[in-house]
Amino acid sequence: MKDHYDFSKGKKNPYTKLLKKQITMNISIQVLDYMKAMSEETGIPYQTLINFFLLRIVHGKKRLEEDW
Numbered sequence: 001m002k003d004h005y006d007f008s009k010g011k012k013n014p015y016t017k018l019l020k021k022q023i024t025m026n027i028s029i030q031v032l033d034y035m036k037a038m039s040e041e042t043g044i045p046y047q048t049l050i051n052f053f054l055l056r057i058v059h060g061k062k063r064l065e066e067d068w
Contacts, residue, residue, distance in 0.1 A: 020051070 032046075039046035056062075 027050075035046040035049050038044075038049055042049070044052075
């Protein structure tokens with residue numbers, strides 16, 4: 001290893017925005033059961049499915065509709 005490295009011409013990682021952050025959240029049992037069932041059907045982990053659905057909301061700039 002070198003004693004000194006020159007990072008003055010370094011570039012920021014363009015993929016840092018794509019990283020995930022581990023969190024804890026409370027999800028209703030209905031939602032969890034639904035996602036786990038979909039996970040079994042598709043072979044995709046349920047946490048990945050939840051993230052996929054949330055990303056679709058974010059990319060579509062969806063808002064909550066109040067027609068409960």
